[in-house]
Amino acid sequence: MIQTETTPNPDSLKFLSDNVISAVGTEEFHKSKQNEIRNPFIKELLNFDGVELILLSKKFLSVKKTKEVSWEELKPMVISHLNDYFEKNKQPILVSKTIDDNVNNRDETVNKILEVLDTKIRPAVARDGGDIKFKSFENGVVKVELQGSCSGCPSSLMTLKQGVQNLLKHYVKEVHVVEAI
Secondary structure, eight states, X not given: OXXXXXXXXXXXXXXXXXXXSBSSSOEEXXXXXXXXXXXXXXXXXXXXXXXXXXXXXXXXXXXXXXXXXXXXXXXXXXXXXHHHHHHHOSSOSBOSOSSOOOOTTXXXXXXXXXXXXXXXXXXXXXXXXXXXXXXXXXXXXXXXEEXXXXXXXXXXXXXXXXXXXXXXXXXXXXXXXXEEO
């Protein structure tokens, strides 16, 4: 059964499932990059009018819509699409990684940053239907990408500065600033 939860972003909705949606962690897909996507479920969902971005995580999927479409019309379509998939398939929607993580070339500071992101920040952001991806660390500046419901959310800048930056600065002394890209 699919449940929904609102997020701080009024244009995003979180769809929760008892089934595993992604076996490879969190991945985000944009309508603008639809021609690069091979997964049929994701392609079809991005084809729905008004769907601009989707984020798949282990037990939830977030959909970010355009202002032109209402949740009253889009929500049942997404639920139906998810239910249809799980009626016909026993495996998760995502079973292989779309991006390789370069784990071997990380220094100690980057490992500390990733640990704080994974243990303290990502679970909180996931509750709101989003994710935060580490992009780089250089000269005290951590660059991250806000995904899913967090992408374009009115409160995301406050979350980034007051939450993410403060936590990273507290746990990793080398961090001075956190920026979204």
